Amino acid sequence: MLELSGINAFYGQSHVLHDISLRLADGAGVAVVGLNGMGKSTLLKSIMGAGPTVRGPVRLDGQDLDRLAPHRRARLGLALVPEDRRIYPHLTVAENLALAGHAGTAARPPYTVEEVLAFFPLLRRLAGRKGFQLSGGEQQLAAVARAVLARPRFLLLDEPTEGLAPLIVDAMGTEIRALRARDGMGLLLAEQNVEFARACTEHVLVLNVGSIAFSGSWAAFDADPAIRDRHLSL
Ligand SMILES: Nc1ncnc2c1ncn2[C@@H]1O[C@H](COP(=O)(O)OP(=O)(O)OP(=O)(O)O)[C@@H](O)[C@H]1O
Numbered sequence: 001m002l003e004l005s006g007i008n009a010f011y012g013q014s015h016v017l018h019d020i021s022l023r024l025a026d027g028a029g030v031a032v033v034g035l036n037g038m039g040k041s042t043l044l045k046s047i048m049g050a051g052p053t054v055r056g057p058v059r060l061d062g063q064d065l066d067r068l069a070p071h072r073r074a075r076l077g078l079a080l081v082p083e084d085r086r087i088y089p090h091l092t093v094a095e096n097l098a099l100a101g102h103a104g105t106a107a108r109p110p111y112t113v114e115e116v117l118a119f120f121p122l123l124r125r126l127a128g129r130k131g132f133q134l135s136g137g138e139q140q141l142a143a144v145a146r147a148v149l150a151r152p153r154f155l156l157l158d159e160p161t162e163g164l165a166p167l168i169v170d171a172m173g174t175e176i177r178a179l180r181a182r183d184g185m186g187l188l189l190a191e192q193n194v195e196f197a198r199a200c201t202e203h204v205l206v207l208n209v210g211s212i213a214f215s216g217s218w219a220a221f222d223a224d225p226a227i228r229d230r231h232l233s234l
Helices: 040-048 070-075 093-103 113-119 136-149 166-183 194-200 218-223 225-231
Strands: 002-011 014-024 029-033 053-055 058-060 078-081 154-158 186-191 203-208 211-217
Touching: 002 040, 014 040, 014 211, 029 040, 029 194, 040 070, 040 078, 040 154, 040 186, 070 078, 070 093, 078 136, 093 113, 093 136, 113 136, 113 166, 136 154, 136 166, 166 194, 186 194, 203 218, 203 225, 211 218, 211 225, 218 225
Parallel strands: 029 186, 029 203, 078 154, 154 186
Antiparallel strands: 002 014, 002 053, 002 058, 203 211
16 A cells, blocks of 8 residues: 655745645556646655655555655655656667666566566567667657566556557557556556546546645546536646
8 A cells, every 4th residue: 555644745945745645555546637737747756755855654555655765665666657758768678678677576576578578569569679769659658668567566657648649548558457457556647638547547636736626536527527627628
């Protein structure tokens, strides 16, 4: 169980997240939606300890992660795919994937590069291609695949569909659903694409200027169209 109990996050003097509480059970899927600048990325980075200053507890199985650097959190089973992907341009896809192997543990051994390429058929034929030779969508798939290689318990995905062609969005959705089913991987997905988010998760949390405006099932979200009208672009 990953649990946030009333956390606040800051960039310097700027107070960005306000009293965010969230429980993500093993295997559960929660989407974080909201307009640009509402704090979705900051929430994911706060959980990973990667950027903002955080006040308030972020706990994994009751253990406070507060003092742990991002690589220590990775070894406990968290993986963040940031918006800016960070694929190494002069390494091949296979070499980029192999880099994630060190985050595995005896309890959760990493997948092999071959196994991960089998999960992502679109990437398989690109295995020997260098990062700079990939389209934005292919880089995004490679970044997700690299995070998956470490067999995370909780995958934190920051707007994976941004700027992607519909075909790649569909492929990404299919792979993410399959991974969740195969491994019982928990997913926290920051997205502006509500249809994609709905297809990949069971619950939704709407952020509005750093605060939770709604939290519940997709059915509850759909039952109140005013939420969508007020907090999301159509
Ligand atoms: N490194 C930073 N330093 C200072 N302020 C920041 C930094 N990163 C983000 N912010 C500010 O924090 C707020 C929340 O940004 P965040 O990136 O978390 O939003 P978001 O919902 O993910 O938006 P987007 O969809 O545009 O990525 C914004 O006001 C943003 O300008």
